[in-house]
Amino acid sequence: MNLIGAQSLVTLNFRFTLGDGTVVLSTFESTPATLQIGRGELGTRIEECLIGLAVGTHRTFELAEGEAFGQFHDALVEWIPRHELPADVDVEPRAVLTFTAPDGNAFSGQVLDVNDDAVQIDFNHPLAGRAVTFEVEVVGVS
Known part of the structure; x- marks a missing residue:
């Protein structure tokens, strides 16, 4: 079984939702995203959520204010x-x-x-300082 590791190339569907249910970004309705873990393409904390997940896993993570995209400065x-x-x-x-x-x-x-x-x-990230729900479905790992 392929698990996501610190340098894995992963293909996944993901969705970021705000506390009021507003979907900020989602790939579930389009094409899955492919990214390299360890490059910070989704941010360090979000990548940490992915480590150890297997193909076929569908998980939801609640990330506190500023945890996903940093604090607002x-x-x-x-x-x-x-x-x-x-x-x-x-x-x-x-x-x-x-x-x-x-x-x-x-x-x-x-x-x-x-x-x-x-x-x-x-110049802050648009979601800096916001709590978000991160939903992910792992499609592929190599």
């Missing part, structure tokens, strides 16, 4: 002067912008507010 909500953003960038509230760090890594932030001089952007 006020310091990651910033006002960026408009002149520092490219002119062709959509800066409407709720838009998600992608930035490139000096080291070449990309990161995203969601626009919260806009005024004539600056744009307020939240």
